[in-house]
Amino acid sequence: MAKITPRSEDFNQWYLDVLREADMFDYAPVRGCIVVKPYGWTLYENMRDLLDRRFKDTGHSNAAFPLLIPMSFLKREASHVEGFSPELAVVTHGGGEELVEPLVIRPTSETIIEHSYAQWIKSYRDLPILINLWNSVVRWEMRTKLFLRTMEFYWQEGHTAHATHEESWAEVTQMLDVYHTHGVEDCAVPSVKGRKSRNERFAGAINTLSVEAMMGDKRALQAGTSHDLGQNFARAFDIKFLDRDNTEKHCWTTSWGLSWRFMGGMIMIHGDDQGLRLPPRIAPIQAVIVPIYKSDDEKAKVMEAADRIRLTLKAAGIKVKLDDRDETPGFKFNDWEMRGVPVRVEVGPRDVANNSVALARRDIPGKAGKIFTPQEGLADKIKGLFDEIHASLLRQAEAFQKANIREANTWEELKAGVQEGWVLAPLLDDPAVDAKLKEELQVTNRNFPFDQAPASGTAW
Amino acid sequence: MAKITPRSEDFNQWYLDVLREADMFDYAPVRGCIVVKPYGWTLYENMRDLLDRRFKDTGHSNAAFPLLIPMSFLKREASHVEGFSPELAVVTHGGGEELVEPLVIRPTSETIIEHSYAQWIKSYRDLPILINLWNSVVRWEMRTKLFLRTMEFYWQEGHTAHATHEESWAEVTQMLDVYHTHGVEDCAVPSVKGRKSRNERFAGAINTLSVEAMMGDKRALQAGTSHDLGQNFARAFDIKFLDRDNTEKHCWTTSWGLSWRFMGGMIMIHGDDQGLRLPPRIAPIQAVIVPIYKSDDEKAKVMEAADRIRLTLKAAGIKVKLDDRDETPGFKFNDWEMRGVPVRVEVGPRDVANNSVALARRDIPGKAGKIFTPQEGLADKIKGLFDEIHASLLRQAEAFQKANIREANTWEELKAGVQEGWVLAPLLDDPAVDAKLKEELQVTNRNFPFDQAPASGTAW
Numbered sequence: 024m025a026k027i028t029p030r031s032e033d034f035n036q037w038y039l040d041v042l043r044e045a046d047m048f049d050y051a052p053v054r055g056c057i058v059v060k061p062y063g064w065t066l067y068e069n070m071r072d073l074l075d076r077r078f079k080d081t082g083h084s085n086a087a088f089p090l091l092i093p094m095s096f097l098k099r100e101a102s103h104v105e106g107f108s109p110e111l112a113v114v115t116h117g118g119g120e121e122l123v124e125p126l127v128i129r130p131t132s133e134t135i136i137e138h139s140y141a142q143w144i145k146s147y148r149d150l151p152i153l154i155n156l157w158n159s160v161v162r163w164e165m166r167t168k169l170f171l172r173t174m175e176f177y178w179q180e181g182h183t184a185h186a187t188h189e190e191s192w193a194e195v196t197q198m199l200d201v202y203h204t205h206g207v208e209d210c211a212v213p214s215v216k217g218r219k220s221r222n223e224r225f226a227g228a229i230n231t232l233s234v235e236a237m238m239g240d241k242r243a244l245q246a247g248t249s250h251d252l253g254q255n256f257a258r259a260f261d262i263k264f265l266d267r268d269n270t271e272k273h274c275w276t277t278s279w280g281l282s283w284r285f286m287g288g289m290i291m292i293h294g295d296d297q298g299l300r301l302p303p304r305i306a307p308i309q310a311v312i313v314p315i316y317k318s319d320d321e322k323a324k325v326m327e328a329a330d331r332i333r334l335t336l337k338a339a340g341i342k343v344k345l346d347d348r349d350e351t352p353g354f355k356f357n358d359w360e361m362r363g364v365p366v367r368v369e370v371g372p373r374d375v376a377n378n379s380v381a382l383a384r385r386d387i388p389g390k391a392g393k394i395f396t397p398q399e400g401l402a403d404k405i406k407g408l409f410d411e412i413h414a415s416l417l418r419q420a421e422a423f424q425k426a427n428i429r430e431a432n433t434w435e436e437l438k439a440g441v442q443e444g445w446v447l448a449p450l451l452d453d454p455a456v457d458a459k460l461k462e463e464l465q466v467t468n469r470n471f472p473f474d475q476a477p478a479s480g481t482a483w
Numbered sequence: 484m485a486k487i488t489p490r491s492e493d494f495n496q497w498y499l500d501v502l503r504e505a506d507m508f509d510y511a512p513v514r515g516c517i518v519v520k521p522y523g524w525t526l527y528e529n530m531r532d533l534l535d536r537r538f539k540d541t542g543h544s545n546a547a548f549p550l551l552i553p554m555s556f557l558k559r560e561a562s563h564v565e566g567f568s569p570e571l572a573v574v575t576h577g578g579g580e581e582l583v584e585p586l587v588i589r590p591t592s593e594t595i596i597e598h599s600y601a602q603w604i605k606s607y608r609d610l611p612i613l614i615n616l617w618n619s620v621v622r623w624e625m626r627t628k629l630f631l632r633t634m635e636f637y638w639q640e641g642h643t644a645h646a647t648h649e650e651s652w653a654e655v656t657q658m659l660d661v662y663h664t665h666g667v668e669d670c671a672v673p674s675v676k677g678r679k680s681r682n683e684r685f686a687g688a689i690n691t692l693s694v695e696a697m698m699g700d701k702r703a704l705q706a707g708t709s710h711d712l713g714q715n716f717a718r719a720f721d722i723k724f725l726d727r728d729n730t731e732k733h734c735w736t737t738s739w740g741l742s743w744r745f746m747g748g749m750i751m752i753h754g755d756d757q758g759l760r761l762p763p764r765i766a767p768i769q770a771v772i773v774p775i776y777k778s779d780d781e782k783a784k785v786m787e788a789a790d791r792i793r794l795t796l797k798a799a800g801i802k803v804k805l806d807d808r809d810e811t812p813g814f815k816f817n818d819w820e821m822r823g824v825p826v827r828v829e830v831g832p833r834d835v836a837n838n839s840v841a842l843a844r845r846d847i848p849g850k851a852g853k854i855f856t857p858q859e860g861l862a863d864k865i866k867g868l869f870d871e872i873h874a875s876l877l878r879q880a881e882a883f884q885k886a887n888i889r890e891a892n893t894w895e896e897l898k899a900g901v902q903e904g905w906v907l908a909p910l911l912d913d914p915a916v917d918a919k920l921k922e923e924l925q926v927t928n929r930n931f932p933f934d935q936a937p938a939s940g941t942a943w
Contacts, residue, residue: 049599051549052556053586058599061544061614068545084521085528089511090550090588090619090635091572096512109579112551114588116573118623126513128550128574128588139509139518154521159550163578175550 027361029296034240035168038291041298042169045362055164055174062362065307067177067286071157073209073304074179074281077201083153083181088135090158091126096134100259103133106226110162112174128161133227133252133278136182137260144274146265147186151194155181170287171244178282184262184274188253191275195251198279199232202247205281210289211302211416212236213424214246217470220450222457225278229253235469236288237424241444243469244288249279292420299363300385302416303409309342310405311359315352315371329370332380332398336368339402360385365412366405374398386412386419441466447475487821489756494700495628498751501758502629505822515624515634522822525767527637527746531617533669533765534639534741537661543613543641548595550618551586556594560719563593566686570622572634588621593687593712593738596642597720604734606725607646611654615641630747631704638742644722644734648713651735655711658739659692662707665741670749671762671876672696673884674706677930680910682917685738689713695929696748697884701904703929704748709739752880759823760845762876763869769802770865771824773815775831789830792840792858796828799862820845825872826865834858846872846879901926907935 026044028036042048047063050056059067075085091114097104107130114126129135140152157179164174181198185191199216206212214234224231230251235243256262257273266272293300303309314329316322329345336343344364346355352369359367367383374380380401384392396404427444431437440446441464450456450468460466486504488496502508507523510516519527535545551574557564567590574586589595600612619637627633641658645651659676666672674694684691690711695703716722717733726732753760763769774789776782789805796803804824806815812829819827829841840861844852856864887904891897900906901924910916910928920926 049602052553052595052598053549053551056549056551058549059547061546064546065544067547084525086521086524087519087527087619087637089513089516089518090621091513091516093512111577111579112574112586113576114572115575116585117571118625119569119571125576126572135512138512142509159547161550165578177547 027296027298030239030294034291037294037296038287039169041290041294041361045299048169050167053174055167057167057169057173062307063286066301066305067283069305069307070205070210070286070289071179074201074205075155075157077205078155078179078181081153081197081201083155083183086154086156087158088129088132088139088156090129092129092132092135094125094127096138097127099134100227100256103227103256103259107131107162110164112161112163129158130160130162131278131280132156132158132160132180132182133256134260137256137262137276140182140184140274140276141260141262144184144262144264147267150184150186150264150274151190152184153181153194154183155179168287170283170290172284176282176284178280181277181279183277184257185276186264186266186272186274188275191277192251194277195230195232195249195279198277199234199247199249202234202249202279202281206234206236206246206285207417209302209304210285211413211420212246212285212289212292213417213421215424215470215472217472217475219248219470220452220454220457220468222454223468225250227252227255228278229255233470236285236292237420237427237445238288238291239294239423240291241427243445243467244284244291245469246285246288247279247281250277252276252278292423293416294363297357297388298361300416301363301365302413303365304413306363306365307342308344308359308362308364309409310336310344310366310368311355311364312336312343312345312368312370313352313355313359314345314347315369321372324375325370325372328375328398332368332370332401336402336405339406341402341405356383366408368401368405382408384408384412386415438464445469447472449476487756487758490699490754494751497754497756498747499629501750501754501821505759508629510627513634515627517627517629517633522767526761526765527743529765529767530665530670530746530749531639534661534665535615535617537665538615538639538641541657541661543615543643546614546616547618548589548592548599548616550589552589552592552595554585554587556598557587559594560687560716563687563716563719567591567622570624572621572623589618590620590622591738591740592616592618592620592640592642593716594720597716597722597736600642600644600734600736601720601722604644604722604724607727610644610646610724610734611650612644613641613654614643615639628747630743630750632744636742636744638740641737641739643737644717645736646724646726646732646734648735651737652711654737655690655692655709655739658737659694659707659709662694662709662739662741666694666696666706666745667877669762669764670745671873671880672706672745672749672752673877673881675884675930675932677932677935679708679930680912680914680917680928682914683928685710687712687715688738689715693930696745696752697880697887697905698748698751699754699883700751701887703905703927704744704751705929706745706748707739707741710737712736712738752883753876754823757817757848758821760876761823761825762873763825764873766823766825767802768804768819768822768824769869770796770804770826770828771815771819772796772803772805772828772830773812773819774805774807775812775829781832784835785830785832788835788858792828792830792861796862796865799866801862801865816843826868828861828865842868844868844872846875898924905929907932909936 027040030037049058112128159177214236219231228250232249236246254273262274314325316325333345369381382394429440431448487500490497509518572588624634674696679691688710692709696706714733722734774785776785793805827843842854889900891908
């Protein structure tokens with residue numbers, strides 16, 4: 024079973040090996056694009072559904088906007104078109120004819136959405152508008168990195184319009200909190216909330232917030248961004264409303280997005296040298312039952328009990344699978360460990376006789392993770408284990424993050440620190456500082472954490 | 484409230500008026516494309532989720548395949564490219580450069596999927612593959628008809644591969660049954676299951692089955708198709724497997740799809756001159772609470788009770804909305820009738836005093852649909868009503884369909900019948916017959932119903 028390169032040997036190869044062996048993806052015939060196979064897509068759907076629930080609980084509705092945008096729309100907001108032009112996929116022919124105006128496949132939907140908002144919004148009574156889209160976008164990109172960098176990627180993009188900056192800013196920070204909470208409570212992924220530097224803002228935004236998560240190789244992954252668009256897009260698309268005071272004003276808009284990149288990050292955070300380790304709340308298969316027998320007679324009895332247990336767990340709402348393949352238990356153990364299933368249920372002849380089972384936790388390897396328990400009350404026992412496993416994965420990720428953040432108060436400390444992991448330093452929000460970090464240290468300013476004290480006048 | 488044209492006056496205008504007044508859509512800046520607003524999209528999501536559950540219950544998994552397909556892929560299956568070429572949107576430039584090979588936006592995914600299946604399938608052990616995709620596709624189309632005909636449309640496409648034709652044919656018929664059952668049990672839409680004529684088959688299929696539903700103007704709507712692709716695509720994409728008998732064979736593949744067109748059809752079937760009438764199992768809002776009061780004192784008491792009722796219904800899993808706008812009850816009644824909310828809950832001062840409410844059914848207009856009932860046990864009462872309303876909408880649609888199908892045994896009877904509605908006639912499966920129907924009577928052969936006796940030799 025030496026199909027997976029150890030993490031410590033080559034992290035990128037480890038990541039690729041894990042995704043391949045867990046049968047999550049395939050490369051597509053178009054460079055930069057990937058096929059997401061059922062196990063990978065089900066994981067994405069589970070994460071999506073939990074995040075979607077959080078959007079709805081904060082008053083948002085989903086909608087659908089077209090895939091194709093007139094080229095001229097992108098040109099309306101000057102810094103927006105500058106940011107996205109080099110990445111566009113352009114449709115020049117349709118229905119057998121050359122188009123008068125080329126269309127682009129959406130790289131993001133601000134322009135077409137704010138165009139609609141300009142038609143929909145007339146009065147303060149029409150505000151706020153709180154809409155989210157689940158879709159895929161295309162940004163020309165040839166250096167594929169699975170889920171982290173692909174030409175077409177799936178994501179959600181929220182787009183809201185408000186009467187005042189106070190309200191739109193509250194939305195921007197609320198959605199950052201939603202991303203952070205989704206990470207912690209659904210995916211066992213801790214992250215650092217903060218504000219992006221001027222230089223790293225979204226094209227067209229007056230402020231960009233991000234949550235940054237630390238992956239297993241100590242690199243940072245932007246796990247969601249929330250943009251304060253100020254009135255920039257409202258001016259470009261002429262989104263005005265008649266306010267209570269009877270004067271016409273431009274709206275304040277926001278956008279916020281999280282892509283399948285976060286799924287890649289989650290895998291990089293929790294996975295180990297045996298493969299995936301999936302948090303139970305998002306796992307496609309939460310518990311797998313492995314029957315253990317030698318004779319045909321044993322097999323009949325064990326399979327009967329295993330199937331009964333499967334039905335009980337299923338009825339209790341657990342995503343359970345009974346592995347009835349003609350393979351050895353050892354093969355099955357490895358296979359499901361690689362796929363990150365949180366709990367394994369072993370049923371053998373002695374278990375049948377004693378009305379018991381053995382449980383194995385994916386997060387604790389070997390005997391330490393083994394639990395012998397009666398079949399009675401098994402569903403509740405396993406549900407309790409799910410919460411424990413979630414908490415244990417979260418604790419491990421938090422401890423790893425904490426152990427790999429150093430504080431620096433001088434350039435020399437910063438220089439030494441970035442060799443070891445993340446560094447918390449009192450930087451100025453100045454493009455010259457961002458440039459110096461990239462040139463001299465080959466690192467980026469990820470964000471200014473909310474709980475960090477503002478930088479003094481030191482001109483780093 | 485005369486915003487909606489009567490159905491009897493102009494059915495197409497009625498449909499447009501209903502969708503506009505229910506705030507379901509907007510036109511997009513690209514011709515042929517539409518924006519689906521939250522009320523419309525939530526309805527689509529509800530239908531999608533129920534159908535998705537049925538796919539999963541029959542053993543299918545979702546996956547994701549790329550939006551962009553190399554032009555050369557479409558050319559591999561001769562009749563497939565002939566069918567889709569005139570409708571393609573073509574990407575010729577990406578990342579600022581002209582592409583060596585143009586890419587098309589998927590008009591459907593058979594080619595790219597069967598290309599992947601060829602890599603994945605080696606042995607009979609890899610079969611069957613049972614995959615479904617939820618996505619949007621683009622087919623160049625300028626004559627927009629909301630949800631029924633749009634350039635970009637949302638749908639699902641299932642793609643399966645099997646070892647034998649017996650198995651693939653069982654899949655083709657099973658999925659037609661799934662569509663039929665989804666119509667009847669989730670959407671209160673009855674339909675006729677049958678086989679398409681040779682002439683109307685999917686480009687590349689050896690057989691196409693369909694479910695056809697009768698809309699309010701007695702026109703037919705294809706509410707789902709299921710294709711037997713035989714070995715055509717397997718040969719074109721070289722999908723072979725080593726069978727148990729140690730010989731290499733081509734797979735048998737299927738595809739099946741249902742688009743948001745079915746949502747349009749459902750609206751055309753149930754709607755009336757007051758607007759939408761939505762079956763409760765798919766309605767975005769299942770019950771709306773309208774508070775009724777005159778004085779501020781009454782308002783305080785009524786709103787307190789209304790909000791308590793809202794929380795009770797919500798806790799019971801009912802999608803409920805309390806309409807607290809500053810508008811008259813009459814305005815609100817009309818508004819929610821137009822949006823098709825199945826049950827209205829009226830709460831006035833007398834209801835507060837008596838711990839009662841008045842319920843109004845959307846499917847039975849006026850006093851006949853009014854029910855006075857205690858607040859105690861209200862959630863169960865309303866859930867029971869949902870089942871009754873579903874059954875009543877289904878009965879009405881079935882009766883309408885039955886009343887508008889005539890039998891014909893001669894060309895003269897057929898000619899007279901098509902003026903009145905659908906006609907059941909013993910046609911031959913011959914392209915010449917299909918052509919004669921179109922030319923002489925301007926009608927199409929929708930399908931050969933499964934329960935119809937095979938045609939005799941009569942050469943109509």
